[in-house]
Amino acid sequence: MSAQRAIVMILATYVGLIITSSLQALSPWPVSTIPTPEVALLVVLYLGLGGRGTAPAHLGVALAIGYLADLFAGSPKGLESLTLGIAMLLARAASSRLDVATPWHTMVIALVAALAHGLLQLAISSSLYAGNAAAALRLVPTTALTTALVAPLAFRILHRLDRRLAPDPARLRMS
């Protein structure tokens, strides 16, 4: 992965986080009712499923994205970095076995990934919930659903960004 691509993807995540957090503040519904889609996870999935570049480079970008996500999520520092880093490695490992050609594929993969990501976050941060972590499980499916719904749009935007960086479609594995 080129440094330019890494920077663009990190910046795209940053912009996405700013927009979603600001718009959510204007929403009359609380985050727990209509959860914010996991923008950072979608970028990590996109990069991981694309499979281009080395694992350390991908992981480095995932950690940077996670660091930004931590600043916007109100979570303890390191939580998003760790979970997104793991998500990136798993997405890379699955990239050669998964078909993400249609928006439906994208939504299903994003749904499963967001469910797994939410469960992983809860498992790691369970000590914060004072034995009440099981109740937080209810939030995982709704968050995963909103993430899955915006996944095709997010992938499309990221793909366009990618095409600007690497105009030759043959160089892109995801089309």
Add this chain to the structure above:
Amino acid sequence: MTLTRRARELVIVATLLAVPVLFLRANLAATDHLNVVDRAILRVSAPLQAGITGLVHGIGSGWNNYIALVHVKADNARLTDENARLRAELIAARNAAGREGDLEKLLVLRSSLQFDTIAARVIAVETSAFFRVVRIKLDRGGDEVKPGMAVIASAGIVGRVQRVFGGWCDVLLAADPKSSIDVVVARTGGRGVLKGVAGSDRYKTRIEYLERKDEAAEGDLIVTSGLGGFFPRDLPVGKVVKVDRHGFGLYQEVEVQPVVDFGKIRDVLVVVPRDAQPAGPTPEAIAPPDKAPAEPSKSEPAK
């Protein structure tokens, strides 16, 4: 890929993954620490968030007040359109009046408190469904604001300042599982610790360590105890909606519905304690949902 290269990649990956693990271990308990890079990023982000919030709000107002009314030029539909416009204006005026009402209550509360307050506006909320944090823009410089300070709205308490960066703060809402606020049941004077309920579909809280002898009942008003020095005494926190007394044990489980609608807060006050003993607001300054003034708690005054 050669074995050596693969082994090297594995080592790098393991090392990289160790970084967030170490960060997490260090920050799991205390989330208020910000390093230079954190502050720089947040200082850049907060104005952008405030800008987007303001822009979207402005576009919404523009749409309601101008663009949606452009087509009313047709003479034959003038009366109908004027009626629609007046209705829209009426709704806008009601909204504005409601907002001004909230601001007025905040001003009354501010003048009644015997310590400094800094006005602030919510500009963004957390992006994670598991945490309850809002980002606010302070009315004036954040030099006086420190992590742990109380944040209140006209109806009651909102939460605590979690971290400060320039003129912006992250506020840990009372409904966050990490939040803990010393409270009393206004009717009985029983003391406990208010904690957020993890994963609640709404913003709910519960009281821990409330002794069984201090029987709470549904509808009881919960107010701040004033202990700790950050929260003034007798500020409304919420109302008891569920009490669960097990057949054994020292404590009862009490679920509390906050008086502040965290999903709709826009304007808040950050309470800056003075060295002197913080005293509570006058009862009439606080307007809980049922308009009943907070009963004075029987707890000991804050030390």
